[in-house]
Amino acid sequence: xxxxxxxxxxxxxxxxxxxxxxxxxxxxxxxxxxxxxxxxxxxxxxxxxxxxxxxxxxxxxxxxxxxxxxxxxxxxxxxxxxxxxxxxxxxxxxxxxxxxxxxxxxxxxxxxxxxxxxxxxxxxxxxxxxxxxxxxxxxxxxxxxxxxxxxxxxxxxxxxxxxxxxxxxxxxxxxxxxxxxxxxxxxxxxxxxxxxxxxxxxxxxxxxxxxxxxxxxxxxxxxxxxxxxxxxxxxxxxxxxxxxxxxxxxxxxxxxxxxxxxxxxxxxxxxxxxxxxx
Amino acid sequence: xxxxxxxxxxxxxxxxxxxxxxxxxxxxxxxxxxxxxxxxxxxxxxxxxxxxxxxxxxxxxxxxxxxxxxxxxxxxxxxxxxxxxxxxxxxxxxxxxxxxxxxxxxxxxxxxxxxxxxxxxxxxxxxxxxxxxxxxxxxxxxxxxxxxxxxxxxxxxxxxxxxxxxxxxxxxxxxxxxxxxxxxxxxxxxxxxxxxxxxxxxxxxxxxxxxxxxxxxxxxxxxxxxxxxxxxxxxxxxxxxxxxxxxxxxxxxxxxxxxxxxxxxxxxxxxxxxxxxxxxxxxxxxxxxxxxxxxxxxxxxxxxxxxxxxxxxxxxxxxxxxxxxxxxxxxxxxxxxxxxxxxxxxxxxxxxxxxxxx
Numbered sequence: 001x002x003x004x005x006x007x008x009x010x011x012x013x014x015x016x017x018x019x020x021x022x023x024x025x026x027x028x029x030x031x032x033x034x035x036x037x038x039x040x041x042x043x044x045x046x047x048x049x050x051x052x053x054x055x056x057x058x059x060x061x062x063x064x065x066x067x068x069x070x071x072x073x074x075x076x077x078x079x080x081x082x083x084x085x086x087x088x089x090x091x092x093x094x095x096x097x098x099x100x101x102x103x104x105x106x107x108x109x110x111x112x113x114x115x116x117x118x119x120x121x122x123x124x125x126x127x128x129x130x131x132x133x134x135x136x137x138x139x140x141x142x143x144x145x146x147x148x149x150x151x152x153x154x155x156x157x158x159x160x161x162x163x164x165x166x167x168x169x170x171x172x173x174x175x176x177x178x179x180x181x182x183x184x185x186x187x188x189x190x191x192x193x194x195x196x197x198x199x200x201x202x203x204x205x206x207x208x209x210x211x212x213x214x215x216x217x218x219x220x221x222x223x224x225x226x227x228x229x230x231x232x233x234x235x236x237x238x239x240x241x242x243x244x245x246x247x248x249x250x251x252x253x254x255x256x257x258x259x260x261x262x263x264x265x266x267x268x269x270x271x272x273x274x275x276x277x278x
Numbered sequence: 279x280x281x282x283x284x285x286x287x288x289x290x291x292x293x294x295x296x297x298x299x300x301x302x303x304x305x306x307x308x309x310x311x312x313x314x315x316x317x318x319x320x321x322x323x324x325x326x327x328x329x330x331x332x333x334x335x336x337x338x339x340x341x342x343x344x345x346x347x348x349x350x351x352x353x354x355x356x357x358x359x360x361x362x363x364x365x366x367x368x369x370x371x372x373x374x375x376x377x378x379x380x381x382x383x384x385x386x387x388x389x390x391x392x393x394x395x396x397x398x399x400x401x402x403x404x405x406x407x408x409x410x411x412x413x414x415x416x417x418x419x420x421x422x423x424x425x426x427x428x429x430x431x432x433x434x435x436x437x438x439x440x441x442x443x444x445x446x447x448x449x450x451x452x453x454x455x456x457x458x459x460x461x462x463x464x465x466x467x468x469x470x471x472x473x474x475x476x477x478x479x480x481x482x483x484x485x486x487x488x489x490x491x492x493x494x495x496x497x498x499x500x501x502x503x504x505x506x507x508x509x510x511x512x513x514x515x516x517x518x519x520x521x522x523x524x525x526x527x528x529x530x531x532x533x534x535x536x537x538x539x540x541x542x543x544x545x546x547x548x549x550x551x552x553x554x555x556x557x558x559x560x561x562x563x564x565x566x567x568x569x570x571x572x573x574x575x576x577x578x579x580x581x582x583x584x585x586x587x588x589x590x591x592x593x594x595x596x597x598x599x600x601x602x603x604x605x606x607x608x609x610x611x612x613x614x615x616x617x618x619x620x621x622x623x624x625x626x627x628x629x630x631x632x633x634x635x636x
Contacts, residue, residue, distance in 0.1 A: 001364050003345075006397075009359030010390050011346040011532070011545065054349035054357065055536045055543060059561075080561045097355045123562075214564050241560050243532060246390050250529030250552055253576075254566075256584035275502055276566060 010246050013052045013097030014039070019072055021091045024158050027078050028123070029088050030064070033096060034072040041073045041098070045130035046105030046237055046265045050245045051075060052097030056086035060242035060260070062127035063101065066134040076126035076158065102245040103264050106131045106209060106235060114207050115143035117199060117229075119220055121150045121192055121212025125158050127237055127264075128211040132166070139171055146199050149176035150192030150212070154185045173199070192216065196223040203228040211237045217278045221268060234268035238277065280452070281464035281472075284435070284442045288460045290321035293369070295458040301366040303338065305331055311414075315368070324370060326437065329413040330597045334375050334525035335368050339382055339399055340549075346394060346532070347545035357545075361394045367403040367454070374417070374597040376406055376431055377424040378525025381585075381593050385528055388589075394547075403450055406431040410475060411482055416598030418611050420483035421491055424595050426476070436472060443472050487611050489618055491582075491592060497614075497621055498583040502575070506616045511571025513606040518551030520577065520600035520608075526593040527577075529557075552576055578613065 020032040035041060041049070043063050052058045059081065065074035079088045090096065108131070116135060120128040135142050147166055151157050157178075167174040175195050177188035188195065192212075208224045210217060217236055224234050240252035240259040247261035254277050257263065271277040284292060296302045297319050304324040306316045313328040315335055341362070349357040371379075379399075386395035408427055409419075419425040427434040432451030435442040443464055446452050455461045489497070521527040531550040536543035550557065553573050558566040567573045581594040594610070601609045 001362055003360050003362050004397075006359050006361055006393055009346065009361075009393055012359045013347075013355060013357060015355050052355070054347075054351050054355055054545065055534050055540065057534050058532060078561065084561070095355045097357070213562055214560075239560050239562070239564075240566065241558065244530075246392070247388065248385065248392060248528070249531070249550070251531075251550075251557060253552075253558075253580075253584075255579065256587040276572075 010244075011099070013099055016096050016098045018090055018092055018094045018096060024076065025156060027080075028158060029077055029079070031075045031077065031087075031090070031096070032065075032072050033075060033098070035098065038071070040070045041067075041101060042070075043067050043073065043101035043130075044105035045108060045134045046127055047101040047103050047130075048127070048242065048245075048260075048264065049075070049098050049100035049102065050242070051077075051083070051087065052099065053083065053086050053090075054097070057083045058097075058099070058243075059083040059087075060102075060245065062130070062237075062264075064126040064129045066130055066137055068134055068137040076123070076129075078123055100245060102242070103260055104262065106237075106265050108134065111207055112141050113143060115145070115201060115205050117146045117148070117201060117206055117208040117224075119148045119150075119192065119196075119208065119210045119212070121216040121220075122152070122156070123158070124211035124213065124216070124237070125149065125151075128209065129159060129162075131209060136166075136169075136172075143205060144173070144201070145171065146173040146201070147175075148192060148195045148199070149174075150178070150195075150216075151176075152179045154178055154182050191219070193219045193223050196220065196227065199227070201227060201229070203230065207233045207235060209235045214239060214278070221278070231269035231272065232267045235265055236268055236271070236278070237264045238266060238271070239264070280446045281469065282444045282446060282455060282461040283464050283468060284444055284455075284461050286440055286442065289442070292455075292458050292460050293318065293321040293324070295460070296367055296369070296454065299457070301364060302369055303335075303366055304369040308332070318369070326370065326407065328370075330372065330374065330417075330599050330602070332603075333523060334378055334597065334599065335371055336378060336382065336525050336528075338364075338366065338368065338402060339379060340386075340395060340528055340530075342549050344394065344547045345544045346547050348542075349534075349545065350542045352541045361397045363398040363401050365401045367405060369405045370407045370435075371404055371431065372409055372413075372597070373406060373427055374419050374422075374424045374595040375525050376404065377422070377595040378597070379404070380430045381526040381591065381595070382528055384585075384589050384591055403454065404431045404433075405451075405454075406434040408434060408436040410437060410479065414598065414602075416601045416609075416611075417596055418486040418594070418598065419596030421485045421487050421489070421611075422592055422594050422596035423491070425483045426479070436475065438468070438471055438475070441468075443468055486596075487614050487618075489614065494582040494592075494614070495586045497618060498579050501617045501621045504617055504620045506613060506620055507571040507575040509616075510574050510606075510608045510613055511569055513608055514553070514570040514574050515606055516553050516555065516570050516573065517605060518553045519603045519605065521551040521553055522549060523599040523603045525595050525597055525599070526581070527551075552580070574608070578610075582614075
């Protein structure tokens with residue numbers, strides 16, 4: 001058996017440094033990361049990367065920050081498996097490997113000039129935050145902006161400080177709901193679907209962007225269709241196990257679609273007839 | 279493209295000539311009705327008549343275990359990407375397995391290209407051997423139209439009794455036989471005998487299921503909720519044998535193997551199977567193909583529908599390995615027949631034109 005070294009492997013990682021880290025909840029930690037040599041990740045909102053720690057492996061992580069911030073990017077990591085648990089042990093100054101960005105993100109050029117209804121459930125706020133902050137940084141390029149947020153309990157709320165800022169902006173309509181309240185919680189209690197009927201919108205010029213756990217989509221999309229938003233203007237980001245990110249390994253496959261290359265963002269009309277996609 | 283003749287008495291000399299230059303791999307008998315591709319030095323070790331080997335030649339193109347990266351984390355996440363390859367000639371490959379290699383070529387040359395695969399495949403030469411008759415009753419190569427040589431090889435040998443006729447398809451193939459000096463020119467009578475053999479083959483090899491393969495993508499779409507998936511799902515043991523032996527199953531996992539110092543190690547690619555339950559599981563715990571019936575249906579669709587949608591190419595080569603190896607006796611031809619029956623004639627009755635080959 002011969003062995004040669006190559007410099008154009010798709011499995012090659014880029015070395016990156018953690019600049020800042022912050023625990024958001026019991027299970028989620030936010031990392032600010034920058035590539036070596038000042039290189040920009042140059043991603044689109046909604047894309048993901050493969051994060052790597054040699055010995056612990058790799059995991060697909062959605063990029064939580066807007067590409068308008070070029071010198072670094074953020075990853076919100078929930079500790080659930082071998083890799084993510086190892087990643088949680090890291091802090092500022094530590095190194096991590098990066099492959100990507102991968103996939104088709106939110107079609108921001110299509111969204112320019114349109115009204116946006118952005119809906120996130122649970123950890124779905126992490127990928128959606130890349131779009132929300134992109135919209136905030138280019139606010140005048142978009143029409144009316146509504147943000148709806150849902151999570152299990154007030155303690156599970158991610159990016160609380162930022163959420164508060166969004167809620168106070170005059171150019172954003174913000175609303176959120178928790179499945180189960182607490183004594184200090186003065187906001188809505190109930191599923192995120194309960195917030196949708198209250199949104200005023202002009203269906204033709206509205207794009208709805210939905211990111212959340214698989215179970216959320218069916219119910220939220222039903223409400224959006226009731227609001228007469230055209231199906232090709234409902235964008236969803238599908239979660240699958242993107243093991244290689246290269247459209248090869250098969251783990252993220254939905255029928256003839258490779259979620260990692262063809263997605264993770266899809267217009268609803270493209271996937272609604274694919275059984276098991278949603 | 280040229281036809282030449284190799285007298286059977288010269289086969290051993292040809293194998294010796296080849297193996298003096300490079301590794302020669304050929305089908306070798308391993309037990310009753312079981313064969314495997316292994317390195318040979320002597321033509322007497324080669325099984326010229328064999329039923330498809332336990333594992334297809336896929337194992338040389340996409341090894342079960344392959345190093346992608348060597349790493350050293352002593353001072354940071356340092357790594358070097360590597361490719362493992364070996365120059366070899368695969369001797370005696372059936373046309374179904376050549377079709378399988380062509381499927382892998384499609385997958386790994388699709389962007390982003392898989393450099394590891396592409397470098398490795400360029401080092402492998404293929405000398406095929408034509409099947410004059412069926413290997414056994416599990417095959418459905420006529421249905422998939424992979425039973426006649428149609429490219430994908432450097433040389434194709436056809437057994438003509440006391441000699442082989444060699445279809446030299448590439449310059450690399452020409453170079454192989456040129457070095458040996460053992461091949462003679464094919465004359466008119468040789469071509470005539472080959473044409474007679476092919477005519478006879480067309481009588482022997484008849485669509486084994488009796489359904490035009492171009493109907494299959496539509497059939498699989500209509501039959502997505504068919505009962506047959508539950509029936510075979512109930513029998514399936516989720517062992518993954520079918521995916522391991524399939525010449526076109528290429529799904530994999532990537533894993534790290536640290537050395538004892540825990541600083542250095544390698545990142546490897548290993549075969550994985552969509553038939554195992556965790557395969558389509560995500561971090562949140564949700565599994566997108568939880569039931570064995572979901573996973574069996576997925577695998578069948580990945581042979582007869584999804585790759586046709588994507589690349590206009592069937593990913594079943596008709597080799598019959600999945601049916602041959604299945605411990606639960608799930609049979610590919612039977613499954614397609616039952617699916618057809620269920621979708622077209624739920625009341626019962628015969629599949630039209632069934633060749634009744636078994």
